[in-house]
Amino acid sequence: MVSECPHIIVFMTDFGLNDTYVGQMKGVILSISPLAQIIDLTHSISPQNVVQGAFILQKSVLYFPAKSIIVSIVDPGVGSLRKAIAVETDRHTFLAPDNGVLTGIFQTQIIKRCISITEKRYMLAVQSATFHGRDVFSPIAGHLLAGVSIQDLGNEMDPSDCIKIQLPKCSTSDNGQTWNGSIIYTDHFGNLVTSLDTERFDASNHWQLQVGICKPIPIVTTYADVGNLQPLAYTGSSGMIEIAIRNGNASSTLDVGEGDPVRISIIAK
């Protein structure tokens, strides 16, 4: 991680990949800032699932270059009076609706400046009621990249006035003997990513996981630690406990899904 890359824009949205929404946003940005380099983190946040978006953003953001402009649009309130905000931190600049999707960022990065975006001259002249990703956030991102200062986008606001949401929990009520969380999302392989954060547990114990009506699932190091088509839980690439079936699909096999509770407990010796 050696260089600053002030020409990079990262998108995270729930717009999907099949429509023209993302392509139009890129067109708007490149019309203003032709040298922008745009990365798609994902456009497959579950529609309007702000909690999932906030979780995924927090887990992914450390992999993006310093000074990136990160545009996070999961926006069930588009067209209402919700604010649009620009947040400059010690590492990145974020553009998002003020609905809590930046909650994890407020918790983990140092906030340097927070702006309520109001300046019409940096938005498209004609604005739809439903697509501020194209009409507001993309032109703002393009203008930031082209040299506009974040202060020029609107009025400074106190970060504590921005909306925060409850992120998926990883909690214990018995001094760490058991931990409770939930399933956040299902990945392409059918693996179930949970909110249980490996850093919180005492790794010197042996743990098992309980989800749905399944038998307890062992928490192991890697796929090879269980037999073929057997369930396992392990620390996934985001540092969270994930549930998988070796050479299989946990999502379709275990009959559990997003939002379902999970719990881990120490295996008695």
Next chain:
Amino acid sequence: MVSECPHIIVFMTDFGLNDTYVGQMKGVILSISPLAQIIDLTHSISPQNVVQGAFILQKSVLYFPAKSIIVSIVDPGVGSLRKAIAVETDRHTFLAPDNGVLTGIFQTQIIKRCISITEKRYMLAVQSATFHGRDVFSPIAGHLLAGVSIQDLGNEMDPSDCIKIQLPKCSTSDNGQTWNGSIIYTDHFGNLVTSLDTERFDASNHWQLQVGICKPIPIVTTYADVGNLQPLAYTGSSGMIEIAIRNGNASSTLDVGEGDPVRISIIAK
């Protein structure tokens, strides 16, 4: 929209996102023109649906930088004798099969030059019968970006000789009391985008929409104007009337789809 960006190529195709078609096209372009910046408008046009492609292209094109090269491939006639054309307008340069996919462009942009592409030296040496996107259009786009003149691609032709198709209609037979159109496509959220163009109606009236066997659906401003899980119609981000279910999926709920007729009428006071 401040700069000209002669290094930008925009793709619209029906090739989908799962195969290697799009990746191979990008490889061909970058082999010829290494600094090309490529935007995917969409690769999810319904297979071989030229009408849908023409409609979506027209609605999206204004968001792309001036001087972009826009490659639009929905090409059921690939391998037949249909022409490949290059069309320079006051805003962009288009490459497409001559099958009507540029109909909306011919109607809305000023045509400066129209070429029937024939010059083999700007195509790949070996050509498949089925993938001119890679073997013809991509190398042509790369060479245009690298400085080849559009006139060098083949013989000039009269734009009126290019094939035009009937775009989805938005018509009235009673002086604007009712308007008839159809559903063009379904987006990622299950919203149904119609051919009914808001600019044509008298917005001082109250309107309702009829589709399938559903009860009339009110045309409102935004989602919040109806109750949870209720249907609504509104002006979408493309300027067309869209049908949605608040916090739901209109496509799966209403049992209507692409091509189905829609009609709006004034609500009696």
Next chain:
Amino acid sequence: MVSECPHIIVFMTDFGLNDTYVGQMKGVILSISPLAQIIDLTHSISPQNVVQGAFILQKSVLYFPAKSIIVSIVDPGVGSLRKAIAVETDRHTFLAPDNGVLTGIFQTQIIKRCISITEKRYMLAVQSATFHGRDVFSPIAGHLLAGVSIQDLGNEMDPSDCIKIQLPKCSTSDNGQTWNGSIIYTDHFGNLVTSLDTERFDASNHWQLQVGICKPIPIVTTYADVGNLQPLAYTGSSGMIEIAIRNGNASSTLDVGEGDPVRISIIAK
């Protein structure tokens, strides 16, 4: 194909398009090498299907610019002791797990150097057990682009010590009267791509194809050679025989799929 493009990275993986895996990899690369131009060949290799990946890579690689860095990750053994390798050929540099996914490359390109990747300083400091695409291969690719020599990545190894796999066959047991192969994958249009390589057959004969319990399918030049909704076989854009239904979907109609055997034979005159 006129220029060398040492800033281009090509990805082929089985990570899918819906998760954050690919976006995180791009973030890591651009953090190290901000001017990288990244092409997605495909992220839709069937999960853990190394044979399919090897086949598709070999068929696509000639369309990428000389000097591209091609990262091919289909990696069922991630987290085990399998090696990670860097292979420099006369045309490209490949990064991949040592599991046979480069088999077709070893067969068709001239190998100049082969390295077992071991140098931790070019990987991310914290490595997950399951996502070496982000933690190992992406930073290695970024550092190669930034000027690190392939020799500095680890120890040179003999290419003959790299793992090779059996690629899908195209074989005859009767001097070319019949050829046997299999279905490799199904594309976006429902066309079935086989391992039967057109270059091997005597094109002066008339051929037919047998698959599943279908009636023999004629091998023709293009879609228009058969009636509407009729099956056909033809040379696809990768040079292999493909099976399609004119204006239809062969995959869903013919009830055959990946791995199923196919055979072609000469039609008696």
